[in-house]
Amino acid sequence: MRAGNLIPLAALLAAVVASFLYLGIDLASLVAGDSLAQMGQYASGFLQPDFSTAHLQAIGRGALETLAMSAIGTLLAALLGLALALPAAGRFGGVALHATRLLLNALRAIPELVWAALMVLAAGLGPNAGTLALALHTAGVLGRLFAEALENTPREPADAIRESGGGRMVAFCYGTLPGVWPQLVAYTLYRWENNIRMASVLGFVGAGGLGQMLYLSLSLFQEAQAATVILAMLLLVLAVDALSGWTRQRWVS
Amino acid sequence: MSIALRGVGLAHANGKVALENIDLEVSPGERVAIIGPSGAGKTTLLRLLATSLQPTRGEFDLLQHNPWRLAASQRQRLRARIGLIHQAPPLPPRQRVVTAVLAGKLGQWSVAKGLLNLLHPLDASAAQAALARLDIADKLYQRCDQLSGGQLQRVGIARVLYQAPELILADEPVSAMDPVLAGHTLAVLNREAAERGMTLLASLHAVDLALAHFPRVIGIRDGRIAFDLPTEQVQPAQLQALYANEQLQATPSSPVQPQPTHIPRC
Structure with a gap:
């Protein structure tokens, strides 16, 4: 050598x-x-999960909270992302393009956990903070992906509507949206899957859901209760994966 | 006048002159074919008339308005009175035919009606009637990506028939159809235009179709009008001069036995 x-x-x-x-x-x-x-x-301690009715009920509520947080967070993010994607795809001129790209980058650069910590300070403990945190980070991600989808879709169908006298709004809905919406739905579903996993973790900084229960149980060395929460998280993620796979086949292909 | 051009010229941003010194008057209800070799400026002229390109010189009146002196919103209202038939109809592949046809009237509808129509076709029977004139009424609820090129062109024509504009500008409207179907479709388009008093301008690469279906023929070469005559006055020598090309020598290929072919309707 x-x-x-x-x-x-x-x-x-x-x-x-x-x-x-x-x-x-x-x-x-x-x-x-x-x-x-x-x-x-x-x-x-983890091998004997706590299946008592009271604990299962608490877990059910926590799972619902996680599910609701991720769903509302993703929905808000998709709406905000679409609103930001239009200027970011250059539909409203160069200044708007660069300004919205900067905003999208900023939203995306800050991870969900940091947003959650900030939102817990701003909106208090609980699911509100988690929902806002997911919405803000995901809006940055989806806005960027939507903008790219809009840029790559052909302009001619919308131009044809404009040339026969249609307004910008209907030209977008008739000419552009049919080409991009499968992509928009696919991206949104994928981010929803991610957000369910993320929502289970956000509880660690106090943002509600199953994560908060897991954090409490672990802090109190209640291994049995913690094991049930982990099992519930696993089931939730598997169920959502199956659901979104089915949705994709049904509507996006 | 439906269209009045006086000394109109158009130069592209790179300085290339596409149209030069075009004088053209078309009366309401006239039907005119535009012919000429590839790259002569047929499509550019139609795009200029459709107000998607702005002339760099000359006077341009369209349905008694100068479109480039109108405010943008008034220009959109003027455009709603003009129907465009594209060579490759720009229809979203996933859109249903019924929606694509009904989109013809978007310029005349309110935004709310347009959006509502997207959720549920509001005037499906009229769309079906427009398609029926072109023998494709059975495609009403199919997606545009399930249609052939010739069928798509007929959907584009049906969209303009449904729009019912005062002026139809058609850019090679039958180029993807077999000769029999092309002739039939042009006849339908001419009949509809004549019955409803619509002005029709169509560019065609098939000279025989232009001569067979249109009362007036305009020949374009190198961005200029070479001749503008009633069909019966067009001389074979003029057509030869229009398509003459010094660079291309027609070399006779090996003789082919003419075969009787049955041309299916697509």
């Missing part, structure tokens, strides 16, 4: 060793004493 290869390798090795020393990670304690037994005990 040549020296040119050895030097980076040695530097990499030194960096790894230095990282362990700097962080003071004690790998030995993972297996020392009764650590393994303690881990087993903690994990086994």
Whole structure:
């Protein structure tokens, strides 16, 4: 092996060793004493989920809240995204194009969790904050995707309506929308799937739904209750995946 | 006058002159064919008449208005009185034929009526009647992407018949149809225009169709009007001069046995 290869390798090795020393990670304690037994005990707590009626009812309410948060959040985002996509696709001139692109980028650049933390401060604890957080981030994503779909759709059908005297609004609805709406629906459904998963997590910063229940249970070391919440999340995500797959086949193909 | 052009010229943004010194008067109810070689300016002239291109020179009156001196909203009202038939009708592939035909009247309808029509066709029987004149009434509820090129062209014609404009501008309206169907469709279009007193201008690449169906023929070459005559006065020599091309020599290909062919109606 040549020296040119050895030097980076040695530097990499030194960096790894230095990282362990700097962080003071004690790998030995993972297996020392009764650590393994303690881990087993903690994990086994999750193997007996709490299926009591009261807890299941609470989970049902939480799941509904998560579902509603993601649905309303995605719907608001789709409407806001479409409203922003029109100027972002250059329909209202160059200044509007750059201004809305900047706004969309800003909305998209801030992750949902950060929006949720901000919205909890602004709108208080609970599902309101989660819905707003999802709506704002997703509006940035969908606005960008919608704008690209609008740019790539042929202009001629809408131009033909304009040339036979139709207004801008009807020209858009008759000429442009039929070409793009399958894409708009597909993008929105996909983001809804994402948002259901995200809505389950947003509760960790206090934004309602199943996530908040999971956070509470875990903080109180109620492994049994936490396990039920995780199972419920899993079921919810699977159900929504199936539903949106069916919807896509039904309406988008 | 339906159309009055005096000394109209059009130069594209890159300086290329597409039309030069066009003088043209068309009376209401006249039916005129525009012929000429590819690239002569037939489509440009029709787009200029449709107010989608602005002339760079000359006087232009359309249905007693100068469209480029009108405010934008008044120009849209003027456009509602003009029907355009495109060579490749720009219809969204997923749109149903009934919606595409009813869209002809969008310039005359209110926005609310237009949007309502999108949810539920408000005048399906009239759309069907327009399609029936072109023998495709059975396609009423099909999607546009299920139709052939010739069928789409007939949907485009049906849309303009439903629009019932005062002036029809048709750009190669039958180019995707077989000769028999093309002749039949042009006859229908001419009959409808004559019965309802609509002015009709159509560009055609098939000279025989132009001579057979239209009382007046305009030949265009290199962006200028080469001749503008009643059909019976058009001389074969004029047609030869119109299509003469020094660069292309017609080389006779190997003789083909003429076969009796049955041309199906698409």
